[in-house]
Amino acid sequence: MIHEVDDALQSLLTADVLAGTGVEVVFEAPTREWAARRNAPTVNLFLYDIRESVVHRQQGRVPEYDADGTTVAIHSPPRWFALSYLATAWTKRPQDEHRLLSVLLAGLLPHPVLPADRLSGSLRALGLAVPCDIARPPGEGRALADVWSALGGELKPSLDLVVTAPLSAGRRVAAPPVTDALLVRAVDASGGPLETPAREEVRRPRYEGDREEPGAPAVPVGTRRVRGEAARRPPPGPVPR
Structure with a gap:
């Protein structure tokens, strides 16, 4: 999921926001050594923090259906993770870097969500x-000055870019539909004389493709439907009560 967010951001910036500028988009750690090797205008998106967005957490299950409307799998709700990027611009002059940051800010503000055509894979x-x-204030415990200190570099103007992406929590294949026959019995419990036999009504289930012949016996509970030669054998005797 993380690399798919990287791909979506790179595609969005390269093809839309920075189109025609010749500015390279990279995901390197902006250390002193990296800055010394850089020799072209660059926008760097350094992923410095990954944590779950608990406000997006959901409970329950999500069914998956096939073309016939049958449940084929059960999904747990996806978990959401906030990916925080340190967006910086690197050129020869500070004024050019400020212009690049302005272009980033103006280009990403109209995109409160990543465009669907830029997503790939599981996303x-x-x-x-x-x-x-874009430019979200850092949360508690995420001071950007501390990030620069950890990188060993000098403090530089930057934008905090946060993408909240879902990650599938798992898929469990559902059991196949039940095809056992069902015997439905209704008994007259009105309290008549003991010598009067109880009146019963048996309903035989219907299945698509089955042919019900006159006088065909009901199938006892728990007995799986059979076909071919086994279907022509005499049914078992009545179940004692």
């Missing part, structure tokens, strides 16, 4: 909107 398969927030 596309889930079919869910993927929120994208």
Whole structure:
């Protein structure tokens, strides 16, 4: 899922936001050594924090149906994770870097969610909107100055980009539909004389493709339908009560 968010951001920035500028989009750690090797205008999206978005957590199960409307699998609700990127611009002059940051800000603000045509893999398969927030204030315990200190670099103007992406929590194949015959018996319990036999009504289930012959006996509970030669054998005797 993380690499699919990377691909979506790179596609969005390269093809839409920074189209025609020749600016490269990378995901490197902006350390002193990396900055010294850079020799072209670059936008760097450094993934510095990954944590679950508990406000998106859901309970329950989601059924999956086939073309006939039969439940074929059960899904747990996806878990959502906030991926925080440190977005920085790298050029020869600070003014050009500020212009690049302005282009990023203006280009990403109209996209509160990542465009569906930029998603791939599991993100596309889930079919869910993927929120994208630019310049979000860092949460508790995520000071950007601390990030720069950990990288060993100098503090630099940056944008905090947070993408909240779903991750499938698992798929469990459902048991096949029950095809056992069912015997329905109604008994007259009105309290008549003991010598009066109880009146019973038996209803034989119908299945698509079955041919019900006159006088065909009902199938006892728990007996699976049979076909071919086994279907022509005499049924078992009545179940004692």
